[in-house]
Amino acid sequence: MLLQLLANGLVNGCMIALMALGYALIYNTTRIFHVAHGAAYTAAAYLCYLLLIVFKWPLLLAVVGGVAAAALLGVTMELAVYAPLYRRGASDLISLISSLGLYVALVNLIALLFGNETKVLRPGVEKTCRLLGVILTRIQVAEVVVAAVLLPLLVLFLKRTLWGKIIRGVRDNPVLAEVLGIDLMAVRIAVFAAGSALAGMAACLTALDVGMDPQVGMPVLLTAAVALIVGGVGTFEGPVIGGFLLGLIQSLIVWKISAQWTDVITFGVLIVFLVFRPEGIASRRRRLEESAA
Template sequence: MVLEIIQLTVYGIVLGSIISLGAIGLSLLYGILRFAHFAHGDVMTVGAYLALAGVTGLGLPIWAASALAVGGGVGLAVLIDQTLYRRLRRTAPVILLIASVGIALILRSLVQFVWGPDTQVYTQELQMPVRLLGIRLKPTQLQIVAGAVILVVILHLFLTRTRTGKAMRAMADNPELARIVGIDTELVVVWTWVIGAALAVAAGIFLGMDTRLQPTMGWHILLPVFAAAILGGIGKPYGAIVGGMVVGIASELSTMVFPPVYKPAVAFALMVVMLLVRPTGLFGAPR
């Protein structure tokens, strides 16, 4: 029993790492552009498939393919922002919401068109689980957690040590104030897309490593990612990490009671409770 809980918690940390990476970008975008980016899950999907192209098409090792995919995903996100979202920014935020749902659909149909609707994997190699104090862990899962930690450290350095990073945090927290202080908002917006898309691509690749690749993978993880962002408080990147971990671990632990297919429902339930009790998030000021 205790062992099972520990085992599930470890799985939860793996899932939480993936969700967190998605949630950080979503939370920053939400805080800075004031709209819920519903295509975020599908940016993850695109990233995962770009890496797949690197692995199967060019025969690259997964890390090199990932670097390529991050570049591609970031380029795509900035392109979409500059051609579409930017023009709609002056209208009501909900128009951006609709536009992003449209982008989600476009990205997903593209992926499905190029790679087909069937599930795919990065490698056919059999993963031999490592046993550590009675806990099973696949090498990929270790890689996922390690990769997430490295990315979060880089993000932390960016947010605390660079001018743009500090401006980004200020803007995510209070855009009106940031504008008064004289922050170059358009520059911060572009950087937010760079960071958000890079982390989303990484999350997508990790998700593909952990399970399999599917055109709907990103859309289906969008709900937990949103739950994590709301749990952590909109516009708070560090909160998103905690939110992601809570959602990940709670989802895995719930499989002791509910069938595993209902993991997204657990995330939803957590979110609803949060909205009822403390809509500003775990670390937000009470209303």
């Protein structure tokens, strides 16, 4: 029983971690509290639905389409809204309000086009795999495999490659980066594309697993934001750790208390971290590295 719950927590954590890392890429680099990231998530799930169910595309192509749509939507939001605001020196609050407006507009548009009811992408009973007494559907296995491949690759990419160093440099000091010859706008477009694509991937896989409705983006976004704060704002490993931690906690809540308490406990964890460890989990590791150096 415990093993099954841990496995469910792992699956849940994989999706939160993907969403949180995407969100961290955007937030750490641009400092925009990108609420409309939730809309990119929802749009990806619905495009996947459209391609798979309405246009009868193969599953893989439908997922690729959903991911691409999220990336395109993220870049469009940056080019049409955030970049002009940045160039005019708008405050963080203006960006937040604009993002909120984008979220509301896009989600209502999706509801208008597809309806408010829950949509299921794979009707019927999903085939399962059994391993060490744990039962997972094939989609859940796919969620774990995708996260197991993408998350370490991305963290390594950010640590090792030149692009990763540039993104981390912009995170530390965007003004300095620009004076050193780094095209800030190109970096912002890249992080919006990559971050939104990660949200799209999490959205398509989750939608295939449990279905979706037009409001699905906001709770996922808030959980990702909690994972980022718990893991450590400014880090890229932190949100991944935070995502897995929240996934496991949420799974244990379902087992020990009730699913209704999931949000209460999630935000309870956030408050505990804000009070006792506002710098998050990953910052401790950074300090240890420093002392070892």
